[in-house]
Amino acid sequence: MSEFWNSITSVQPDPSSRLVIGTGVVALLLIAWRPIWQYTRQVVTIAHEGAHGLIAALVGRKLSGIRLHSDTSGVTVSRGRPTGAGMIAVLLAGYPGPALFGLAAAFVLSRGYAVALLWGLLVALLILLLQIRNLYGLWSVLVFGALVFGVSWWGSPSVQSTFAHLLTWFLLLAAPRAVLELQHSRRRGQGRSSDADQLRRLTGVPALLWVGVFGLVTLGCLAVGVVWSGVLPG
Template sequence: MREVWAAVTTTQARPATGVVLVAAALAAALVVVGGVWPVTRRLVTIAHEGAHGVAALVSGRRLSGIRLHSDSSGLTVSRGPRTGPGMVLTLAAGYPGPALIGLGAAWLLSRGYAVAVLWVLLLAMALLLLQIRNFYGLWLLVATGVPLFLVSWYATGQTQSTVAYVITWFLLLAAVRPPWELQSERRRGGARGSDADQLAGLTRVPGVVWVGLFLAVNAACLALGASWLLAA
């Protein structure tokens, strides 16, 4: 634990701008390449459902469990009032969740804490693991967490830093795509049980406005996070 704490609290040299840009290009490929996105989108689902869970706990609701499904969907179940600010916060947290996590990671990287990014993500996944209620969700977290642990523990500092940048860029870039996909599905008459439509039922604010808000928050996080990552 002393070794981990020392690594987490020690700053690392920031990589060259070229490495940061290559990391961004690789992360973008994980988002835009058609055959890759259905797989990598599952990582966004982990962050999405984790954000629901955190919001539920912060708002005073009781978290009953989280399920991650093979079609890249997920479900977070919490107990408490079916209406009110707590329920609104819980529902609203999902889509901005990956972007906000990416923004936090970008802030750490801008200060040289690349290893801290990896270990914070590992800790978050370990806590999320306690709430998983289906086998696929368990498998997905283990399949994601084990490689992350191996990089955090055994890789060189340069490799750790590069991986941290790729993950951060991915979270920031990938967060923008799901709201677009959601609205596209809504236009075709689907996704009527989505977070945006449930929020519309609770607040009387149209679902399309909620989708626009998700997109605006995620785009703002991308812009701010990118400025931190690319700063000299």
């Protein structure tokens, strides 16, 4: 247990620029290549719905459960006032959620705590698992959690660092694409129950402006994450 705790709390050596850039390129391929994206996007959905659930709990709403679907959509149900600042905060959290989680991960990695990041993610997935209310969602979180656990428990320090950087880049890069997909579905007349459209009904602010807010936050997180990654000349 002492060795296990030391591995979590110890600062890992700074990764090479080649590793940081290489994992960013691989993450970009996982996002840009559509045959893979239809599967890897489920990680974004997990983060999206997890962000809804986290904010719902923080603003005092009663979280009823989370469902993840095979088409990479999801829904988080909470009980409380259907209007007001709390509900607005919950709806605002979804699309920026993956980017903000990625930014937090980038901060932890910039301090050298790759192993602590992975174990922290496992704890978060375990908490999320308790809120899943459908079989596919249960399977999705378990598979992702098993992957993270396998790397955390059996992976060498270099493998752990590589995986942590890959996951961080993936969240930072995938979040803007999810926002683009949201607007694309809205232009085709779909997604009228999206977070942006629900925010429009609650606030009177056009849904397109809310999509713009989502896009600005996700791109801002990506920009800061790039700086924290150390790939830019200092």
